[in-house]
Amino acid sequence: MIFQQTIKNEVSAVGVGLHSGEKVKIALKPAPNNHGIVFKRVDQKNSPQIQINPFVVIDTRLSSTIGNALFKISTVEHLMSALSASGIDNILVEVTGSEIPIMDGSAISFIYLIKSAGLQNQSSSKKFVEIKEMIEVREHDKFARLEPYPGFMIDFTIDFPHPVFKAADSQVCIDFFKSSYIQDISRARTFGFMQEVEYLRSNGLAKGGSLDNAIVVDEYKIINKDGLRYKDEFVRHKILDAIGDLYMLAKPILGKFTAYKSGHDLNNKLLKKVMGKKEVWGITYLDLEKQETSALAKDYLASKNEFIHKSTDVLQ
DSSP states (O other), X not given: OOEEEEESSOEEEEXXXXXXXXXXXXXXXXXXXXXXXXXXXXXXXXXXXXXXXXXXXXXXXXXXXXXXXXXXXXXXXXXXXXXXXXXXXXXXXXXXXXBOOOTTSSSHHHHHHHHHXXXXXXXXXXXXXXXXXXXXXXXXXXXXXXXXXXXXXXXXXXXXXXXXXXXXXXXXXXXXTTXXXXXXXXXXXXXXXHHHHHHHHHTTOOTTOOTTSSEEEOSSSBOOTTOOSSTTHHHHHHHHHHHHHHGGGSSOEXXXXXXXXXXXXXXXXXXXXXXXXXXXXXXXXXXXXXXXXXXXXXXXXXXXXXXXXXXXXXXX
């Protein structure tokens, strides 16, 4: 049987919020079996907290924002992506502000933080969300879809009418039971257009944004001096975001996610639609001892072992 995981030790980091520009401290703390992923605002009275699920997402403009009547926390998707990649089921995330720090605009800093904390197997079985039937949401020409698949695959396509977005580098398909999140996705940074950045700043947003934590594109080219980390970094970052958005289920998915021009909003609408149609999904378990799941269980564990061994290599 594959078991739930948390982290071994408490770890923390400090960074700036992408939009507020304010310094934010984030602390990751171990949590018990079946606790789930819980965010806590320790800077507010009585330290309100909220447990992750698709319905706590209250805003999808520019990032995924969770919250309730008491508080909100924005830009959670990069941390959620790293938690998904590492296989963490139970954790307490304490934050001293209304944003998760942007770090370098990718997930690699959170991967390093989780690696520093260490992973701890627990006694309860890990629950997987198995997709049993195809389900899709569409808006105009955009769509996001989940369908049955023996593993976790993402097939993502972007389409921007701009000279830096080459058609050959606008589609990526990866099976994360067989490939490396750390090497293939984790370092892909968020991106934006110069005219959008100027508009956001004039409206009191993107105060913490810089060329150190985002790829910025002007009318013709990428203005970051060091260029791209991957030749198709734009679509790879969209996959990074999608993994974080899909982990709002707080459980790993067995299925294939296909998207065309999707973003936080459509990703979340898909999860809410899934939750409303119980016939298209079910909770399942992967057991090394059972013939019908042993191959999948081995692939899943191999992908997590790769995470443990390769995470610090990427940073060097």
